[in-house]
Amino acid sequence: MLQLVFNKTTARASAPEPSGPARPAHPSALSELPEGAQGVIERLDLAEEVAHRLMALGFLPGVRVRAVRSAPGGDPRVYRVDGAEIALRCETAAQVKLRPPAANDAGA
Amino acid sequence: MKRTEECESCPLSAAAPRARVLAIVGPPNSGKSTLFNRLTGLSQKVANYPGVTVEQRIGKVRLGGDRDIALIDLPGVYSLVPCTEDERVAHDVLTGRMPGVPRPDAVIIVLDANVLSRHLMAAAPVLALGLPALVVLNMADELRSRGGQVDTAALSEHLGAPVALVSAVRGEGLEAVYDFLEGRLHAEAPKLDRALLGDFPRCRRWAQHLGERAWQPPEPSLWSRRLDGVFLHPVAGPLIFLGVVVAVFQAMFAGARPLMEGLQALIHSSGRWVSAVLPPGPLESLVSDGLWGGVGSVLVFLPQILLLFLFLGILEDSGYLARAALIADRTMARVGLQGKSFIPLISAYACAVPAVLATRTIENRRDRIATILVAPLMTCPARLPVYTLIIAAFLPERPLLGPLLGTRAAALLGLYALGLLAAIATARLLKSSILKSERTPFVLELPPYRRPTLRSLGLRLLDRGKIFLRRAGTVILGVTVLLWVLANLPIQDGRRPPIEHSYAGALGRAVEPLIRPLGFDWKIGVGLISSLAAREVIISTLGAIYGLEEEASSAGLQQAVRRDLTPAAALALLVFFAFAMQCISTIAVVRRETGGWKWPAIQFAYLGLLAYGGAFLAYRLASLLL
Numbered sequence: 001m002l003q004l005v006f007n008k009t010t011a012r013a014s015a016p017e018p019s020g021p022a023r024p025a026h027p028s029a030l031s032e033l034p035e036g037a038q039g040v041i042e043r044l045d046l047a048e049e050v051a052h053r054l055m056a057l058g059f060l061p062g063v064r065v066r067a068v069r070s071a072p073g074g075d076p077r078v079y080r081v082d083g084a085e086i087a088l089r090c091e092t093a094a095q096v097k098l099r100p101p102a103a104n105d106a107g108a
Numbered sequence: 109m110k111r112t113e114e115c116e117s118c119p120l121s122a123a124a125p126r127a128r129v130l131a132i133v134g135p136p137n138s139g140k141s142t143l144f145n146r147l148t149g150l151s152q153k154v155a156n157y158p159g160v161t162v163e164q165r166i167g168k169v170r171l172g173g174d175r176d177i178a179l180i181d182l183p184g185v186y187s188l189v190p191c192t193e194d195e196r197v198a199h200d201v202l203t204g205r206m207p208g209v210p211r212p213d214a215v216i217i218v219l220d221a222n223v224l225s226r227h228l229m230a231a232a233p234v235l236a237l238g239l240p241a242l243v244v245l246n247m248a249d250e251l252r253s254r255g256g257q258v259d260t261a262a263l264s265e266h267l268g269a270p271v272a273l274v275s276a277v278r279g280e281g282l283e284a285v286y287d288f289l290e291g292r293l294h295a296e297a298p299k300l301d302r303a304l305l306g307d308f309p310r311c312r313r314w315a316q317h318l319g320e321r322a323w324q325p326p327e328p329s330l331w332s333r334r335l336d337g338v339f340l341h342p343v344a345g346p347l348i349f350l351g352v353v354v355a356v357f358q359a360m361f362a363g364a365r366p367l368m369e370g371l372q373a374l375i376h377s378s379g380r381w382v383s384a385v386l387p388p389g390p391l392e393s394l395v396s397d398g399l400w401g402g403v404g405s406v407l408v409f410l411p412q413i414l415l416l417f418l419f420l421g422i423l424e425d426s427g428y429l430a431r432a433a434l435i436a437d438r439t440m441a442r443v444g445l446q447g448k449s450f451i452p453l454i455s456a457y458a459c460a461v462p463a464v465l466a467t468r469t470i471e472n473r474r475d476r477i478a479t480i481l482v483a484p485l486m487t488c489p490a491r492l493p494v495y496t497l498i499i500a501a502f503l504p505e506r507p508l509l510g511p512l513l514g515t516r517a518a519a520l521l522g523l524y525a526l527g528l529l530a531a532i533a534t535a536r537l538l539k540s541s542i543l544k545s546e547r548t549p550f551v552l553e554l555p556p557y558r559r560p561t562l563r564s565l566g567l568r569l570l571d572r573g574k575i576f577l578r579r580a581g582t583v584i585l586g587v588t589v590l591l592w593v594l595a596n597l598p599i600q601d602g603r604r605p606p607i608e609h610s611y612a613g614a615l616g617r618a619v620e621p622l623i624r625p626l627g628f629d630w631k632i633g634v635g636l637i638s639s640l641a642a643r644e645v646i647i648s649t650l651g652a653i654y655g656l657e658e659e660a661s662s663a664g665l666q667q668a669v670r671r672d673l674t675p676a677a678a679l680a681l682l683v684f685f686a687f688a689m690q691c692i693s694t695i696a697v698v699r700r701e702t703g704g705w706k707w708p709a710i711q712f713a714y715l716g717l718l719a720y721g722g723a724f725l726a727y728r729l730a731s732l733l734l
Binding site for chain 2: 046049050052053054055056057058060061062063069070071072073075076078082083084085086087088089091092
């Protein structure tokens with residue numbers, strides 16, 4: 001079940017650069033979400049334990065997340081998910097990939 | 109029977125065999141511990157689960173006679189998938205796999221009513237275990253004031269477990285909790301699909317669905333958002349943060365001083381009274397020098413420690429500590445640590461003992477251990493008497509930067525910097541070597557701002573004070589008595605021997621070959637051994653050896669030290685004190701907090717080698733140059 005949600009093998013190999021051809025207007029990862037904007041999670045490209053931890057906090061595929069604010073230095077950033085505010089470092093948030101905007105979603 | 113064999117010191121084994129055992133479980137920031145404190149009051153025992161850094165809190169709910177209940181406060185967890193130590197402990201206790209802890213007869217699940225559907229996700233795996241359960245929706249007052257609502261009857265029906273809406277802070281709605289504790293509330297094992305276990309997406313769908321039916325979410329807390337606008341502001345945020353750090357620092361040094369001096373005077377005069385009452389002789393010397401002197405020198409730190417925990421308690425309970433961690437994270441990340449390490453490390457400038465206790469806010473075990481390991485490198489005030497003595501004896505006071513900075517102050521600052529640099533280097537080394545493998549990222553939940561309550565602050569101070577006093581009363585007492593015995597035996601002609609003929613003197617001579625390369629003689633050797641109890645004890649030991657007044661500022665002691673140490677050796681001694689872990693209290697508290705001897709042993713060995721190597725290098729280099 002879990003294996004459907006995150007991809008263990010790509011966790012270490014995948015580079016943080018945006019994958020695929022240029023999609024400039026749309027942020028492809030949580031870390032690129034402008035402050036105040038919302039996005040819907042597509043998948044977590046993180047090692048199993050890390051992904052587990054984030055999923056338990058509500059960072060799940062199909063869930064809508066809002067970038068609320070940043071720490072004074074710009075990193076970590078605070079995200080709002082399921083009514084809670086959670087700070088993640090950009091290195092982690094970069095691995096939380098977002099869905100293209102039109103897709104169907106759930107959550108608030 | 110087996111239970112007592114496995115863990116004799118566990119508070120639970122001492123409980124009457126028929127006493128019911130209940131566990132409180134819930135996600136972090138659900139007010140779980142507030143409810144636990146409400147129900148158990150002062151009858152709590154804090155220990156560590158075997159082999160882990162997780163705190164075991166067990167209290168007794170007094171219901172009268174044999175109806176008393178043992179209540180276990182489990183660590184705050186979002187899931188029972190045993191990934192982190194906290195989750196493993198919660199999982200093992202709830203499934204009856206924790207050695208020395210019986211499987212709970214029932215469980216109280218505490219959730220924050222303001223983020224119900226999110227917290228229901230954390231409740232699902234606990235409900236699925238099939239234990240009789242009460243679901244407590246906490247912070248009812250906040251839910252009300254922010255316009256939220258919850259249909260407890262509907263929720264109860266869906267969960268198959270009774271639901272109580274309470275405010276643990278205010279003590280509202282606790283009747284239902286007591287009814288459950290006394291077994292008056294109908295609670296059979298809840299029915300829940302076990303397939304929800306570990307399947308987060310499914311679990312979340314279930315929780316959302318349930319939340320939509322039975323819960324009207326409250327308006328977002330404007331307060332928290334406005335305060336975050338200030339506290340996390342790009343300019344104001346770091347300034348306020350700096351102000352808070354300075355205030356904590358100032359309180360620990362300046363604020364605690366009158367209290368510490370008062371306590372010192374009290375210990376001093378009571379010690380004198382005791383030595384006047386006792387007949388002169390070995391017993392009088394043991395009690396007044398050994399007990400009062402040794403334990404007293406550690407006890408004076410109590411006000412500082414309590415003050416620090418008062419501050420930390422206010423910061424943590426109000427929610428600011430999480431913001432401080434967020435602000436500090438970027439800087440701390442550069443040395444391989446994280447934001448939550450910052451405040452404990454700052455506290456270590458006052459004393460490493462509360463600093464080690466303060467690392468409890470770091471959930472990530474590796475980060476926590478790394479923070480504990482570097483904490484003793486921060487310059488604590490116990491080093492100051494040694495620094496003052498050596499600097500005053502060897503460095504003439506001359507202005508360096510006009511009247512602003514003299515040579516002696518500069519040397520002192522240099523020693524502070526030396527400790528800090530060693531801490532940074534050590535943290536980097538640790539995170540790139542033995543503590544590297546951990547992949548848990550920095551994840552920080554920002555709880556809404558809340559007003560700290562006197563009750564929770566008071567309980568926390570009591571808890572930390574007890575831990576410290578127990579250490580002072582056992583380990584430190586033992587070591588000081590041992591040192592006294594070494595310094596006062598063998599008896600010669602019915603009197604205590606001069607220190608060079610005592611066992612301590614013999615020990616000093618025995619280690620002399622080892623410390624000769626650092627430029628130290630046997631007298632410093634005795635001083636180093638005695639300073640294991642607490643660093644500043646070396647001053648009184650040297651005073652005894654030279655038969656002089658024990659004040660670090662006394663000219664006699666300075667002269668004596670100048671006679672016995674070359675300037676290069678004096679520098680080596682300073683470097684040694686900057687690095688070495690000469691503090692039984694810290695060793696004891698690290699053992700307690702890390703759940704075994706492994707980490708304190710590694711830490712002692714590492715800091716010892718660092719001290720020896722650093723002192724050796726300093727001695728050699730200085731011998732060449734001076």
